[in-house]
Structure formats: C-alpha cells, structure tokens
Amino acid sequence: KAGVTQTPRYLIKTRGQQVTLSCSPISGHRSVSWYQQTPGQGLQFLFEYFSETQRNKGNFPGRFSGRQFSNSRSEMNVSTLELGDSALYLCASSLGTVRPNYGYTFGSGTRLTVV
Amino acid sequence: GQQVMQIPQYQHVQEGEDFTTYCNSSTTLSNIQWYKQRPGGHPVFLIQLVKSGEVKKQKRLTFQFGEAKKNSSLHITATQTTDVGTYFCAALNSGGGADGLTFGKGTHLIIQP
Numbered sequence: 530k531a532g533v534t535q536t537p538r539y540l541i542k543t544r545g546q547q548v549t550l551s552c553s554p555i556s557g558h559r560s561v562s563w564y565q566q567t568p569g570q571g572l573q574f575l576f577e578y579f580s581e582t583q584r585n586k587g588n589f590p591g592r593f594s595g596r597q598f599s600n601s602r603s604e605m606n607v608s609t610l611e612l613g614d615s616a617l618y619l620c621a622s623s624l625g626t627v628r629p630n631y632g633y634t635f636g637s638g639t640r641l642t643v644v
Numbered sequence: 645g646q647q648v649m650q651i652p653q654y655q656h657v658q659e660g661e662d663f664t665t666y667c668n669s670s671t672t673l674s675n676i677q678w679y680k681q682r683p684g685g686h687p688v689f690l691i692q693l694v695k696s697g698e699v700k701k702q703k704r705l706t707f708q709f710g711e712a713k714k715n716s717s718l719h720i721t722a723t724q725t726t727d728v729g730t731y732f733c734a735a736l737n738s739g740g741g742a743d744g745l746t747f748g749k750g751t752h753l754i755i756q757p
Contacts, residue, residue: 562744562745564745564747571747571748571749571750572687572732572734572745572747572750573747574737574744574745574746574747576744577737577744584744585737585744587744619686619687621687621745632677632679632689632690632691632692633677633689633745634689635686635687635688636686637685637686638686
C-alpha cells in the first residue's frame with residue numbers, strides 16, 4: 530500500500546511569508562502528527578491530529594498551526610516565517626488507537642529553507 | 645513535558661564491532677519506541693517496548709526496556725556498513741495514547757570499514 534506522502538519535497542521562502550505543507554497518511558490511518566527536525570534541536574513534536582481534532586500540541590509558537598480533513602489528510606501552516614524555521618518537516622501517520630504496537634510511519638518530509 | 649536523554653551523541657566503530665545506544669528518562673515511561681534514520685532519509689520504525697524488563701531481538705539488534713521503565717538500550721552485534729545512520733528512542737506523549745512522540749536527540753553511528 531502507498532506510504533505517507535508529503536508535498537512539496539523542497540520549498541524556499543522569504544522571511545515574513547507564510548507556507549502550507551501537506552501530508553496524506555496511509556490509507557486507513559486516522560492519526561497524523563507533525564515534527565520539525567533541525568541539526569541543533571533534533572526531532573521536535575509539533576502537533577497531532579485524530580479524526581479532524583487536535584489531540585496534542587508541542588511547545589511551538591502560535592505561528593505554527595495545522596488542521597486535518599475528513600479524509601485524514603493534514604496540512605500544517607507556518608505564518609510570518611523566520612530564518613530559524615528552516616528545517617525538515619516530517620509527517621507521521623498511525624491508526625491512532627490507544628497503545629499502537631506498530632509504531633508511526635513517516636513521510637519523506639518537506640525541506641523548508643527560509644532566506 | 646517529558647524528556648528522554650540519549651547517549652552517546654556520536655559513536656565511531658570499526659565494521660564488525662558492537663554498538664550500543666542508551667536512552668534515559670527521569671519519569672516512568674508507558675512504552676518506548678526505536679527508530680532508525682539513514683543519512684538523507686526519514687525515521688523508520690524498528691520496535692516498540694511496553695513491559696518492564698522486556699527484551700526483544702531482531703537479527704543482530706537487541707532492544708531492552710529497564711525494570712523501572714525509565715531506561716532503554718539498543719545493542720547491535722557485529723556492525724555492518726548498512727547499519728550506518730542515526731538511532732532514536734522515542735516515548736509516547738500523554739501516558740501512552742497515540743498523541744505523538746517525544747524523541748531523544750539520537751545517536752549517530754559511523755562505521756569505518
């Protein structure tokens with residue numbers, strides 16, 4: 530079956546602009562979570578959505594937001610981009626039931642560069 | 645929020661030598677997952693440990709969960725060049741529900757042929 534699809538793969542934006550990233554989870558998976566990966570901070574949890582509801586949120590400013598649609602596809606938005614937002618943004622999907630015993634499946638990520 | 649500390653940050657080994665990475669938490673974990681990320685790639689799920697003292701093996705990889713469920717380790721026997729990458733431990737947020745993961749900083753495994 531198809532894996533987790535993230536678009537676009539690469540993106541270059543200017544400071545102050547906004548950006549929207551997209552994630553299509555594995556068919557049947559209802560949970561989508563987002564992570565930011567940088568060399569300095571590693572993998573950091575942004576937020577997690579299940580059945581169109583945000584269930585958990587990491588410690589990021591309000592400029593970072595997301596949503597999930599009825600087909601489980603998710604988008605995340607970053608407004609007023611800063612240089613420090615340059616990172617690999619990863620999406621992960623799971624069935625979303627309590628205590629998954631199969632882990633999360635990650636997409637290939639979107640590499641965002643802010644100039 | 646919870647934190648997981650992982651050591652070492654980097655590990656250089658000769659091909660054929662063993663490798664171990666350790667993950668520690670100040671709080672009791674409901675479970676722990678391990679992921680591998682190849683250079684230029686994305687994290688790939690390896691295993692999940694749930695029970696106190698649990699040990700699981702996958703070929704040359706051995707995973708352990710501490711008795712107090714505050715630490716875990718991944719041991720690779722006789723490393724091969726295909727083992728190169730970064731190994732992350734990760735704990736589920738919110739007491740075990742599917743609410744996202746808190747990752748350790750990872751251990752970069754570098755193998756010299």
